[in-house]
Every structure is written in structure tokens, then in C-alpha cells.
Amino acid sequence: xxxxxxxxxxxxxxxxxxxxxxxxxxxxxxxxxxxxxxxxxxxxxxxxxxxxxxxxxxxxxxxxxxxxxxxxxxxxxxxxxxxxxxxxxxxxxxxxxxxxxxxxxxxxxxxxxxxxxxxxxxxxxxxxxxxxx
Numbered sequence: 001x002x003x004x005x006x007x008x009x010x011x012x013x014x015x016x017x018x019x020x021x022x023x024x025x026x027x028x029x030x031x032x033x034x035x036x037x038x039x040x041x042x043x044x045x046x047x048x049x050x051x052x053x054x055x056x057x058x059x060x061x062x063x064x065x066x067x068x069x070x071x072x073x074x075x076x077x078x079x080x081x082x083x084x085x086x087x088x089x090x091x092x093x094x095x096x097x098x099x100x101x102x103x104x105x106x107x108x109x110x111x112x113x114x115x116x117x118x119x120x121x122x123x124x125x126x127x128x129x130x131x132x133x
Contacts, residue, residue: 012047012054013078015120020044020059022117027055030095031080031122051080067119071100077113077121085110088124 017023024046027033033048033055044059068075082088092099092114099114111125 010053012056014056014058015116015118016060016064017057017118018060018064019117020046020057023057024048026116027057030091030097064118067117068115071098071113071115072121073100073102073111073113075121077123079111079123079125081127082124083126085112085124085126088112 015023024035027048028035031050033050036047036049036054038045038047046057048055048057089099089101089112092112097114099112102111102113103109104111107128109125109127111123113121113123115121
């Protein structure tokens with residue numbers, strides 16, 4: 001087997017946004033990320049951090065695809081492990097954020113899928129430790 005890249009961990013996930021201020025508010029107030037210093041690029045954006053992960057928001061003047069109208073469960077997404085799935089559902093409901101709940105058949109793990117303001121999908125679940133056998 002060829003040698004793999006010497007990856008240590010995921011550093012950041014970037015997301016394109018139509019409305020930078022609205023996306024900052026979502027990632028800060030709904031997901032708990034905090035603004036961190038950002039390099040002085042020639043375009044608007046923000047870097048946010050929490051849970052050992054950075055989110056890089058990039059405001060786009062280009063036409064982005066229209067956001068999906070329904071929450072999907074089999075689409076590109078980022079997933080966060082949570083300690084209380086009921087609290088996730090309660091918070092999303094209180095904020096008027098649409099979500100779909102799914103249960104993994106063999107494990108009974110409950111997953112909650114929802115979207116950020118630009119239609120990027122997010123998943124939360126109470127996952128067990130990863131087995132690497």
C-alpha cells in the first residue's frame with residue numbers, strides 16, 4: 001500500500017455565503033462558534049472557531065446555486081457529535097429552523113439534519129466512539 005499523506009486532523013471547513021453577516025450570526029448563535037482573527041484578504045469573509053474546528057466563511061459576489069428548499073439526509077454535510085439530541089431539536093424548533101430527524105437502523109443513533117442560511121447541510125448526532133478495527 002502506498003504511504004498516505006501525514007494528516008493530523010481537520011483544521012477548517014469553508015462555506016460560501018451570500019450574506020456574510022447572516023452566516024456569522026448563524027454559526028455564532030446557533031452553533032456556538034466565535035470569531036477569530038482572519039488574514040487580510042481582498043474579499044469579505046470571517047473565520048470562526050470552536051470544538052477544535054475552524055469554519056471559514058467566504059462571501060461570494062458570484063452567483064451561487066439557489067439553496068435547497070428541503071433538508072436532505074443524503075447530501076454533502078458536516079456532522080457534529082452532541083451530548084443531548086433533544087436539546088438540539090428544542091433549540092432548532094425555538095429558532096424556527098427546519099430540520100429532519102433520522103434513526104440509524106442497526107444502532108438506534110438519532111441524527112438531526114438542518115441547513116445554514118445558504119443551504120449548507122449540517123448534521124448533529126449522539127455518536128459512540130469510532131471503532132477502528
